[in-house]
């Protein structure tokens with residue numbers, strides 16, 4: 001989902017892009033990763049590949065860690081070989097949600113789930129690259145993949161008049177083209193300026209709960225009722241509060257984050 005929009009954002013800015021799908025390059029194959037990077041000699045590697053099934057990761061932590069953790073080490077080693085910048089996308093789920101003010105880039109991660117632990121392993125692996133950005137983001141929705149917006153719309157399409165959505169998890173929904181623009185902006189700077197490297201948070205504004213987000217998605221088409229996550233019985237525990245502070249991103253770029261409400265309007269136009 002994010003990968004397609006990152007490629008589009010790079011092409012729009014005149015960068016030469018080599019998009020690789022899983023069938024082109026399986027990132028858990030260290031030899032293939034090295035060979036692909038040596039052959040193409042990129043200036044920047046943006047890793048959008050991941051094991052993203054948060055609930056299934058509870059029973060498949062080994063596989064999640066191989067893809068989200070160990071494979072990132074292969075990418076970092078290869079990036080060092082060709083002196084490339086590695087951009088690793090990470091997640092608000094590295095935090096436990098015990099804060100009630102936005103998570104800063106230097107707050108200590110304490111993941112609650114197997115997925116969160118695997119992504120934290122990926123952050124550590126990415127830091128092996130001499131030039132790297134770990135870009136944490138949250139609650140992604142984009143037209144090229146299944147996501148919360150589509151899950152809610154599917155319920156309405158299937159005739160549901162009343163939807164129950166959790167109101168005790170707060171975060172920042174992010175439209176993937178907005179994330180893609182942020183990645184391009186940061187990568188272009190970080191490639192030459194070491195002060196722009198390390199951990200950066202990008203998420204759209206403002207923060208809200210899944211219930212608020214669902215209400216914005218359905219408009220007047222269905223009723224949305226707030227429930228607590230105790231009632232939702234999902235295998236992976238989610239942080240109750242995972243609002244990312246984008247203060248460092250704003251300082252680096254001089255820009256405010258985009259609005260997810262604006263992103264949602266564009267999404268609904270693009271994916272009627």
Ligand SMILES: NC(=O)c1ccc[n+]([C@@H]2O[C@H](COP(=O)([O-])OP(=O)(O)OC[C@H]3O[C@@H](n4cnc5c(N)ncnc54)[C@H](OP(=O)(O)O)[C@@H]3O)[C@@H](O)[C@H]2O)c1
Pocket residue numbers: 001002003021022025026027028047048049050051052067089090091092119137138139140141145
């Ligand atoms: N979605 C969110 O809400 C969210 C929130 C915060 C952070 N993130 C992070 O943002 C990034 C992008 O997420 P997304 O939602 O765009 O993910 P996505 O749509 O699930 O895309 C991940 C891609 O990685 C591919 N992949 C899986 N294993 C691979 C392997 N071994 N080698 C090569 N490719 C492989 C998948 O291919 P197959 O489908 O063929 O397996 C899929 O195309 C990820 O790092 C994710 O952790 C996501």
